[in-house]
Amino acid sequence: MGSNDAPTPAAGPSPDAQIPPLTGVGTPPADPTRDTSVSATTAARYTIDARSGLYQRTRHGHHGSGSHRDSRRPNGRHLSAHAISRAKRSRQLWATRLIALTAIIAAVVLAILLIRSHFRGETLDAEAGLLASEVNRVQNELEQTKQLLAAQEVERNTLMKERIPGLAVLAIDRIFDVDNQYVKKLSFSTAGPGDDKALACYAVLKNTSAATISPYATILLFDRKGLQTGAARLIREAASPPVEHDMLEPGETRTYSARIEPIRPDPPFYFLVETR
Numbered sequence: 230m231g232s233n234d235a236p237t238p239a240a241g242p243s244p245d246a247q248i249p250p251l252t253g254v255g256t257p258p259a260d261p262t263r264d265t266s267v268s269a270t271t272a273a274r275y276t277i278d279a280r281s282g283l284y285q286r287t288r289h290g291h292h293g294s295g296s297h298r299d300s301r302r303p304n305g306r307h308l309s310a311h312a313i314s315r316a317k318r319s320r321q322l323w324a325t326r327l328i329a330l331t332a333i334i335a336a337v338v339l340a341i342l343l344i345r346s347h348f349r350g351e352t353l354d355a356e357a358g359l360l361a362s363e364v365n366r367v368q369n370e371l372e373q374t375k376q377l378l379a380a381q382e383v384e385r386n387t388l389m390k391e392r393i394p395g396l397a398v399l400a401i402d403r404i405f406d407v408d409n410q411y412v413k414k415l416s417f418s419t420a421g422p423g424d425d426k427a428l429a430c431y432a433v434l435k436n437t438s439a440a441t442i443s444p445y446a447t448i449l450l451f452d453r454k455g456l457q458t459g460a461a462r463l464i465r466e467a468a469s470p471p472v473e474h475d476m477l478e479p480g481e482t483r484t485y486s487a488r489i490e491p492i493r494p495d496p497p498f499y500f501l502v503e504t505r
Contacts (some may be wrong), residue, residue: 244494247479329380388498389455389499396451399500410504411436412446412463420488428497432463436477446504450497451491458497461487 390396397405404416414433419426430448450459463485465475477483491497 303460358496385453389451392455393499393501395449395503396499396501399450399497407502409502411444412502412504415448415500415502426461428489430461430487430489432487433482434477434485435462435482436479439479441479442477444477444483444504446485446502448487448489449501449503450491450502451499452493452495453498454495455499456493456495458489458493458495459489461489463487 272504386396387399395409399417401417401419404414407413407415411434412432413435416431418429418431420429428450432446432448434444434446436442436444444463446463448461448463449457452458465472467485467487469484469486
């Protein structure tokens with residue numbers, strides 16, 4: 230250094246230099262490994278939202294907490310909309326699967342019902358065929374039985390007529406052409422109230438001869454065995470209209486009616502007209 234050089238003032242503290250904090254008695258020494266600067270740490274504080282009553286946590290730091298918080302909100306909304314869309318698609322997928330499963334179950338049930346109805350229809354057809362065959366068999370047997378009974382009836386009537394000549398099968402409300410001498414026609418009907426009904430006969434007599442005759446006709450009834458069950462005589466009192474004498478003039482026609490009282494409980498089956 231020369232004599233002309235001005236002395237260099239001693240370097241003092243820089244006004245921009247950071248003054249270290251004062252330490253007092255009992256103050257622990259600063260940990261050189263711990264970063265205590267406000268710019269390097271982030272202080273957390275909680276404020277109460279007056280509407281929701283919840284604590285909201287905000288962070289302050291040298292990186293700008295406001296911008297960091299605002300940058301996260303849109304992302305959160307995006308994630309929430311994405312989750313809602315995924316949930317909606319999932320529900321739609323499950324609904325589609327449920328509809329498909331229901332359709333499959335309905336198709337299976339319908340197929341089972343169709344198969345059962347098919348087999349049931351075949352069973353019913355088989356049963357109907359067997360029933361029709363059985364009905365035909367019974368009808369054939371019935372027809373054979375009827376033919377046999379008819380043959381037996383003819384045979385019995387033939388035997389009865391051979392046994393009692395002039396015997397005829399009785400029928401109600403039928404006009405028989407008798408033509409037994411002067412008895413020309415004969416019919417039968419039931420007469421009387423309720424269970425007290427009796428058999429009545431109606432006869433037409435005509436004198437076709439040239440002489441006067443005194444008619445004497447009797448109606449006899451027989452059961453199936455040939456036993457007599459009743460009789461009625463055509464007398465003057467049975468004539469309609471009433472007459473004063475029994476004589477029947479030539480060409481005269483007279484109508485008679487008489488009630489036949491039963492003498493046996495068996496119903497009549499045959500009748501016979503006796504004249505003299």
